[in-house]
Amino acid sequence: MSLFHTISSKLVSSSLLVPNYKSVITRFGTPLLNSRGYSKLYTKDHEWIVVEDNSGTVGITEYAQKALGDVVYVEVRDVGTIVENHGLCGAIESVKAASDIYAPVSGEIIEINKRLEKEPGLINKSPEDEGWLCKIKLSKTSELEELLNEKAYHDHCEKSP
Template structure:
């Protein structure tokens, strides 16, 4: 069975075959449409989760990493740990402060990004891609309904900035 076609798949394939694809879509305004499509969900504690086949990849948002400053230490959950939605699952330390990590869903940790142990700065460089924290096998997918989509999360961040 062929894999489903997504905007991400189309844009990455087109980039292979069309010279200057990235600059073409940037000038045409298509980039904002591609960026608007997101399967990620967010928490009010600034974690994100991207779920594929009942496994969620978890990380912190760009908003969170910029608020934290340079991340210098990461304490990730261990493979096999069982986490509860919004329960403590790790810690990040930056030059500014320490910040607890909370699981956006309940489930079992099946992978941790051990690259962050030696390169915690990946969280600052690529918080929503290479700087992911862990992967959780969801135990209750209905919990996803309590998370924010991209538009709601962006509004929440905007409101939070305005209230300070």
Template sequence: MALRQLTSRVVRPYVPALRKSATMAALRKSATMAAFRTYATKKYTDDHEWISIEDGVGTIGITDYAQKALGDVVFVETPAVGDVVEKKDQMGAVESVKAASDIYSPITGEVVNVNEALADEPFLINTSPEEDGWLAKIKLSNPEEIEGLMDEKAYAELCASEEDH
């Protein structure tokens, strides 16, 4: 008897048997997990602000490149919760031992949260500018404004061109 025939008679292909209830539970879990997934994207301005958008709210801060140029940050002015900011309007300021710099809103919207830790720990902008050193969270009024901002590659090219000058 050929090996192929023997194998097909003795060894059955393994097919896991799924119970209907197990399959339905897996589908429900998958649907639940999909409901919690969010789409987040990070964009940059030519003024060296970053914005990370998640569920219609943008978290805003200054980039690592900007904090390096400023030096040690000693004071941060943030907007107030409830303020409505327009794209390219001043929404705060950062003061360092070297200079002071205005922060401009990359989008239009309402301020829904500010990083209160910056009042006591402005150095968070130096130690973690794109994570713990965020400035404000703004609910987007016009999500299409995101399209005019730079992606990470374009921002890196901008920084490289500024270093060349």
């Protein structure tokens, strides 16, 4: 079950850094910049990605962690695994539910957040910063065009059940 479907049911029941990369981000509106000055993009399934150079750091959103509740276990696919856009890259278990996590882009997992093995609750404390899941070396920067900027993502969340 996807994170999006888990969240929906819970809410109902209670780059290769190419020259045009910045135009991909800004054409959707004013970008959200993280503390290092990079734009954050979102999926409709409540994952986020921040692209720096030729890789993207991936995690789940604040909205997702609130819907999941206390996270007790996190599993991310191994370094070296090739993932496809919308393909499985991990799973999260909370006291409420278990949810699959899908890659927002295609590429190779080049790093995982080892802190989550001993501190899965880090996702609850800092889902969009220290609680990141993995880093993916992008193989198709054009996939970034499918993602949402901050405003579009927040609009999507407001429309969700």
